[in-house]
Amino acid sequence: MSTETDAIQQLANQEYKWGFVTDIEADAAPKGLSEGIVRFISAKKNEPEWLLEWRLKAYRHWLTMTEPRWPNVRYNRIDYQDIVYYSAPKQKKQLKSLTEVDPELLRTYEKLGISLQEQERLSGVAVDAVFDSVSVATTFKDKLKELGIVFCSFSEAVREHPDLVREHLGSVVPAGDNFFAALNAAVFSDGSFCYVPKGVRCPMELSTYFRINAADTGQFERTLIVAEEGSYVSYLEGCTAPMRDNNQLHAAVVELIALGDNAQIKYSTVQNWYPGDKEGRGGIYNFVTKRGKCAGKNSKISWTQVETGSAVTWKYPSVLLQGENSVGEFYSVAVVNNYQQADTGTKMIHIGKNTRSTIVSKGISAGRGQNSYRGLVDVKKNATNSRNFSQCDSLLLGDKCGAHTFPYIEVKNTSSKVEHEASTSKIGEDQIFYCKQRGLSTEDAVNLIVNGFCKEVFRELPMEFAVEAQKLLGVSLEGSVG
Amino acid sequence: MLEITNLHASINGTEILKGINLKVNAGEVHAIMGPNGSGKSTLAQVLAGRDAYEVTQGEVTYEGKNLFDLAPEERAREGVFLAFQYPVEIPGVNNTYFLKAALNAIRKHKGLEELDAVDFLQLVKEKMKLMEIDESLLNRSVNEGFSGGEKKRNEIFHMAVLQPKLAILDETDSGLDIDALRVVADGVNKLRRKDNAVLVVTHYQRLLNYIVPDFVHVLMDGRIVKSGGKELALQLEEKGYDWVKVEVDRQPVQV
Numbered sequence: 001m002s003t004e005t006d007a008i009q010q011l012a013n014q015e016y017k018w019g020f021v022t023d024i025e026a027d028a029a030p031k032g033l034s035e036g037i038v039r040f041i042s043a044k045k046n047e048p049e050w051l052l053e054w055r056l057k058a059y060r061h062w063l064t065m066t067e068p069r070w071p072n073v074r075y076n077r078i079d080y081q082d083i084v085y086y087s088a089p090k091q092k093k094q095l096k097s098l099t100e101v102d103p104e105l106l107r108t109y110e111k112l113g114i115s116l117q118e119q120e121r122l123s124g125v126a127v128d129a130v131f132d133s134v135s136v137a138t139t140f141k142d143k144l145k146e147l148g149i150v151f152c153s154f155s156e157a158v159r160e161h162p163d164l165v166r167e168h169l170g171s172v173v174p175a176g177d178n179f180f181a182a183l184n185a186a187v188f189s190d191g192s193f194c195y196v197p198k199g200v201r202c203p204m205e206l207s208t209y210f211r212i213n214a215a216d217t218g219q220f221e222r223t224l225i226v227a228e229e230g231s232y233v234s235y236l237e238g239c240t241a242p243m244r245d246n247n248q249l250h251a252a253v254v255e256l257i258a259l260g261d262n263a264q265i266k267y268s269t270v271q272n273w274y275p276g277d278k279e280g281r282g283g284i285y286n287f288v289t290k291r292g293k294c295a296g297k298n299s300k301i302s303w304t305q306v307e308t309g310s311a312v313t314w315k316y317p318s319v320l321l322q323g324e325n326s327v328g329e330f331y332s333v334a335v336v337n338n339y340q341q342a343d344t345g346t347k348m349i350h351i352g353k354n355t356r357s358t359i360v361s362k363g364i365s366a367g368r369g370q371n372s373y374r375g376l377v378d379v380k381k382n383a384t385n386s387r388n389f390s391q392c393d394s395l396l397l398g399d400k401c402g403a404h405t406f407p408y409i410e411v412k413n414t415s416s417k418v419e420h421e422a423s424t425s426k427i428g429e430d431q432i433f434y435c436k437q438r439g440l441s442t443e444d445a446v447n448l449i450v451n452g453f454c455k456e457v458f459r460e461l462p463m464e465f466a467v468e469a470q471k472l473l474g475v476s477l478e479g480s481v482g
Numbered sequence: 483m484l485e486i487t488n489l490h491a492s493i494n495g496t497e498i499l500k501g502i503n504l505k506v507n508a509g510e511v512h513a514i515m516g517p518n519g520s521g522k523s524t525l526a527q528v529l530a531g532r533d534a535y536e537v538t539q540g541e542v543t544y545e546g547k548n549l550f551d552l553a554p555e556e557r558a559r560e561g562v563f564l565a566f567q568y569p570v571e572i573p574g575v576n577n578t579y580f581l582k583a584a585l586n587a588i589r590k591h592k593g594l595e596e597l598d599a600v601d602f603l604q605l606v607k608e609k610m611k612l613m614e615i616d617e618s619l620l621n622r623s624v625n626e627g628f629s630g631g632e633k634k635r636n637e638i639f640h641m642a643v644l645q646p647k648l649a650i651l652d653e654t655d656s657g658l659d660i661d662a663l664r665v666v667a668d669g670v671n672k673l674r675r676k677d678n679a680v681l682v683v684t685h686y687q688r689l690l691n692y693i694v695p696d697f698v699h700v701l702m703d704g705r706i707v708k709s710g711g712k713e714l715a716l717q718l719e720e721k722g723y724d725w726v727k728v729e730v731d732r733q734p735v736q737v
Contacts, residue, residue, distance in 0.1 A: 429534075434570035437530050438584035438640065439558040439591070448583065452574030452623065 029086035035059060038186050041086045045155050045190075048162060058175035058185030065179045071343040072372040072404055075285060075312045078249055085187045085220070144202070149233075150195040151206055154222050157193035164195055168226050172255040172293045172320070180251040180314075181289040184220045188253070191222035196231040198260065205462050207236040221252040225267070229260025229296060236465055238270040248274075249285045250310070254317075256292030258299035261323070265292065266302045268461050270469050272309035280339025280368075283311025290317035291347075294326035294355075302329040303346065304460045306469040311340060316374065318347035321355035321383070328357040331457040335473060336369025336401070345375035345406075350383035350416070359390040362454050365401035372404040377418055379411040386416040394424040395453050397446070483508045483679050484529075484549075484648055489540035491528045498524040500704035501540070506648070509676045513690055513715060514683045516701035517723045522683045523567055525701070526652040529681075530564040531557050544648065558584075559591035561647030561678075565637035565654050572624040577636065578606060580624045581643050588644060609642040613669045630657035638669040645673070650681045655689035667692030687719035700726050 029040055038059050042052040067078070144151050150161060157165050175185035196202055227233055237254075250273060256265045267290075276283025286309075292301035303317035319328030330346035348357035363371040377388045394403030405422055427449055435445035451458070451470060458466050489502040498521045506512050516522050528535050529542065531554030542549040545560065552560065572580065585605075586596040597605065606620065615635060625633050634654050641649055651670065655663055670680060670693050682693055690698070690712065698714040699706045702723070707730045708714065718726070 428570070430570045431572055433532060433554065434566065434572070435580075435584075436554040437558050437564050437566075438580070438644065439555055439587040440584060441555055441587070444583065444587070448575050448580065449572060452572055455574035 028084050031084050032081040033059075033083070033085055033187065037085055041187055041189065044086060045158070047158060050166060051158060054170070054175060055186050058182050059187075061176040062179065062182035062186055065176075065182060067179050071314050072370070072374075072406070073312050073314060073341040073343050075341075078285065080183075083249060086189055143204075147200050147202070148197040149200060149202055150193065152193055154188070154191040154193050154224070157224075161193070161195065164226065165193065165224065168224055168255070168257055170255075172257060172291045173253050173289050178289060180287040181253050184222060184251050184253045184289070188220040188222040191224075191252070193223070194225040194233060194235065196225075196227045196233045196263075198228040199230045200228075201231065202233040205234045205236050205465075207238070219248070219250045219252065223252070223254040224257075225255070225265055226257045226259055227263040227265050227299075230262045231260070232264040232266075234266040234268070234462060236268050236270075236462060238272075238465070248283075250287070252288045252290075254288070254290040256290075256301055258292065258294045258296055258301050258323075258326070261296040261298055263294075263296050263299045264302075265300070266462075267292070267304070267317070268465055269303075269305040269307075270461075270465060271305065271307045271313075274311075275309050275338065275340050276311040278338050280311070283340070284309065286310035286313045286315065288315040290315060291320070292318070292328070293320045294323050294328060294352075296326070297323045297352075298325045298327075299323050300327040300329070302327075302331075302460070304329075304331040304457065305333070305344075306454075306457070306461070306473070307332070307334040307342060307344060308473055310342075313340075313342040313344055315344050316346055316376075318349065319357065320349045320351060321357065321386075322351045323355075324352045325354045325356075326352055327355070329460075330357075330359045330361070330375075331460040332361045333364070333454045333457045333469070333473070334362070334371055334373075335364045336366070336371045338367040338369060340367075340369045342370070343372040343374055345373045347376040347378065348388060350377075350379040350386040350388070352383060354385045355383055356387045357389075359388070359392070360456050361390075361392045362457055363392070363394040363403050364397065364450060364453070365394065365403050366397040368400045370402045370404070372406060374406040374408075376408040377410070377420075378408075379413065379416045379418065381412040384413050384415045386413075388416075388418045390418075390420045392420075392422040393453070394422075395450065396424065396426045397450075483545060484681075485541075485543045487541045487543075489525075489528070489542060490538045491524060491535045492538055493524070493535050497538070498535070498704055499528065502701075502704070502706060504699065504706060506679050506681060508647075508679055510697065511674065511680045511682065511693060511695045513693075513695035513698045514681060514701050514706075515685070515687070515698060515715060515718060518685065520701045521704045522685075522701050523652055526564060526567075526650045526681075526683050529557075529650055530554060530562065555587070556591075558646075559588045563641050563644060563646030563649045565634075565641060565649065565651045567652040567654075567656065569625045569628075569633040569637055571626045571628075573626050575624050577622055577624050578603075578620045581606070581640060584640070585643055606643060609639065612672055613639045613642050614665050615639045631659065631662040634658055634666055635662065635669075638666050642669060642673055645678075647678050648681065649673070649678065650683065652683045653685060654682075655684055655686060663689060664692060687715045690715045702727065702730065 029037055035056065038055050042055055173181050176182050194206060225235060256267060258265050273284035273286055294301050301319045305317065307313055317330060321328050328348050334342045334344050336342050345361060346359055359375055361373045363373055365371045373392045375390060377390065379386050392405050396403060403424055407420055409418055411418055431449050432442060432445045435448060436442065450473060458469060461469055484506040486502050486504040489499055490497060491499040502525060514522055524535060528537060537550060549557065582602045589596055619632060619636055625636060628636060637654065654666060658666060667689060682695060695712050698710055698712060700708040708726050
C-alpha cells in the first residue's frame with residue numbers, strides 16, 4: 001500500500017471530537033412502548049384530545065407494520081421495548097432569557113461552538129434549541145412576530161396555534177406513511193414549527209440545533225413548516241451528538257408545505273450524529289422521513305443536506321410537485337467512514353404540468369463505509385412537459401469502502417424529459433501527488449479534493465452553514481477542512 | 483544546488499535510471515534531452531518524490547540536504563518545483579484558491595507570514611501580467627477543462643507565483659503551438675535569476691531556441707551519455723539521437 005493510502009487511512013481514523021455527555025437530570029418515561037406510554041407523553045405535554053387520538057391511531061397502525069428491510073444497510077435488530085420514549089431536562093419555570101438557562105446546558109452548546117449568546121449576537125440567525133426533546137430557549141421571536149412569522153417549538157405551536165397544526169400535521173407525511181413515520185407520529189416528543197404568512201419573506205435563516213443527550217433516549221422530532229402564497233423561508237437544521245456505546249434510534253419526521261403560489265422553502269441540514277467507533281460499535285440509527293409538498297403554482301422546495309454522521313442512515317428528502325411549474329431540488333453530500341452505512345437519496349414526484357426537479361448527489365466513502373444513493377423520479381401522466389436532471393457522483397477513499405447507486409425512473413407521458421448522469425471515481429494518487437508537489441500536506445490535499453468534489457452542494461448552503469459543513473466533513477474524514 | 487550521484491531508480495522492478503550523474507549550480511539552466519523512453523520523465527518524477535519509483539542506488543543532494551530524506555511536500559516547500567508533463571485536474575477546486583494554499587504552505591515553512599487574500603491577489607495579478615495569463619484561468623478549477631496549452635501555461639504561472647529555487651520542466655513544450663511555446667519560454671526566462679536554477683526536460687530542441695541552456699545533457703537508456711553546451715542541442719536537432727547512439731556504442735562512457 002502506498003504512503004498516500006496509508007496517510008488517508010490514518011486521517012480517516014480520527015476520533016469523533018465532540019463526544020461528551022452533559023449531566024442534566026432527566027425527567028424520563030420508563031423504557032418500552034405501549035398505549036400507556038403514548039398517553040403518558042401526550043399528558044406530559046398537556047396535549048389536546050385530538051392530538052392524543054392522532055397519536056394513538058398512529059400507534060395502533062404501527063403495531064400492524066413491520067420494519068422495512070429493503071435498504072442496503074445492515075444493523076442489529078432494534079428492541080423497541082428497550083427504548084426510552086420520553087426524556088426532558090427538568091425546568092422549574094418558563095425562561096425569559098438565556099441567563100435563566102441551566103449553565104451546564106449552555107456550556108454544552110459552547111463546546112459545540114454554537115453558544116446561544118453568540119448566535120444572538122451574530123443576529124440574522126434565530127435559534128430554537130432542542131435539547132433532549134424539549135425546547136429550552138427561543139430567540140429572535142419578537143422580530144419574527146412583527147412579520148407574522150410563527151417560529152416555535154412544536155409543543156408551543158400545539159398550544160398557541162392548534163388550528164394551524166391540526167390542519168397541516170400529517171398532510172405530507174401521513175401518520176401511517178411508513179414504519180418509522182408511524183412510530184414518530186405515536187411518540188414524537190417535540191420539534192419545530194414554522195409558519196410564514198402570505199407575501200412575507202423571512203429576513204433571517206431559521207435554525208434549530210438538535211442534540212441527543214440522555215442515554216438510550218430515542219429522538220422523535222417532528223418539524224412542520226408551512227409557507228403561504230408568495231412567501232419565502234430558509235431553514236437550517238444541524239446536529240451533533242455525544243459519544244455513546246449503545247445504539248440510539250433517531251426517527252424524525254419533517255413536513256414542508258409550499259402552500260400557495262410562488263411559495264418557497266429552502267431546507268438545509270448538516271447532520272453529524274455520533275457515527276460509532278472505529279470498529280463500528282455504537283452510533284446513531286438515523287431513520288428519517290422528510291417530505292415536502294409544492295402545492296402552489298411556481299412554488300419551490302429545495303433540500304440541501306450534508307450527512308457526515310450516524311452509524312446507519314436511511315432517508316430520502318422528497319418533493320411532491322403538485323402545482324404547475326413548481327420546482328423541487330435535492331442537493332446532498334453523504335460521507336461514510338469506518339463501518340458507517342448510508343442509504344439515502346430523494347423522490348421527486350411530478351404531478352403538475354411543467355414541473356422541474358434537480359438532483360445532485362455526492363457520496364463519499366472511506367474506511368469500510370458503504371454509501372448508497374437511492375432515488376426515484378416519478379413523472380405522472382398529467383405532468384406534461386416536466387423536466388428532471390439527476391447527477392450522482394461517488395468518490396472512494398481507499399479500497400475497502402463501497403458506493404452503490406439505485407436510480408428508479410418512471411415517466412408516464414411523452415413530453416417530459418429526464419436526464420441521469422452518474423460517476424464513480426477514486427481519489428487519485430495523481431491528484432494528491434500534484435498537490436504535494438505544490439507544497440500541500442496529504443491531509444490538506446485530501447481536504448481540498450473532497451471539498452472540490454462537494455462544491456456544487458456546498459454552494460447551495462447558506463453562507464454561515466457552508467463553513468460548518470466543511471468542518472464536519474473534515475472531522476469525519478481527515479481532521480480539519482479549511 | 484543539486485548534485486546527483488550514480489542515481490538508479492526502477493518502477494515495478496524494471497530499472498529505468500541506471501546511474502545518473504549531474505551537477506546543477508545556482509543560476510544555471512540545464513537541458514536534459516533524449517529519445518522517448520530514455521528516462522527523462524522518470525528523472526523529473528524521482529526528483530519531485532513520486533513514490534511509484536523506487537530509488538535503488540545513488541544519492542541526490544539538494545542545497546546540502548539529502549533530497550531523499552524529504553517528503554514530496556517538503557521538497558516543494560524547500561523550493562523544488564515540477565512543471566508536470568501532464569498537469570492533473572482537480573475538479574471543483576479554484577485555481578487561485580489552490581495556489582494561495584500552496585504559497586502559504588511554502589511561506590509557513592519558511593517562517594514567513596501567510597499572505598491574506600488582498601496581498602495574494604495583488605501578487606497573482608502581477609504574475610498574471612508577466613505570464614500573459616488570461617484572468618479566466620484564475621477562476622476556473624485547477625486544470626479542469628483546460629486546453630493542453632492552457633495547462634502548460636498554468637504550470638509556469640504556478641511556478642511564477644511559488645518562485646522555486648529549482649524548477650524542473652518536464653516536457654513543458656509538448657503539445658504547444660509556436661505562440662504558446664514562446665509565451666511559456668518567455669515566462670521561464672523572466673523568472674531566471676542568479677539564485678535559482680532550471681532543469682529543462684525535453685525531447686525537441688525547439689524549446690531551447692527560447693530558453694537558452696548553459697548545458698545540454700543527452701539521456702539514453704537511463705544514463706547521461708553526452709554533455710555539452712547549447713550547441714549540442716543544435717547538433718542533435720540536425721543529426722538526430724542515432725548520431726549520439728552510434729558515438730556512444732563506439733566509445734563506452736564513463737559513469
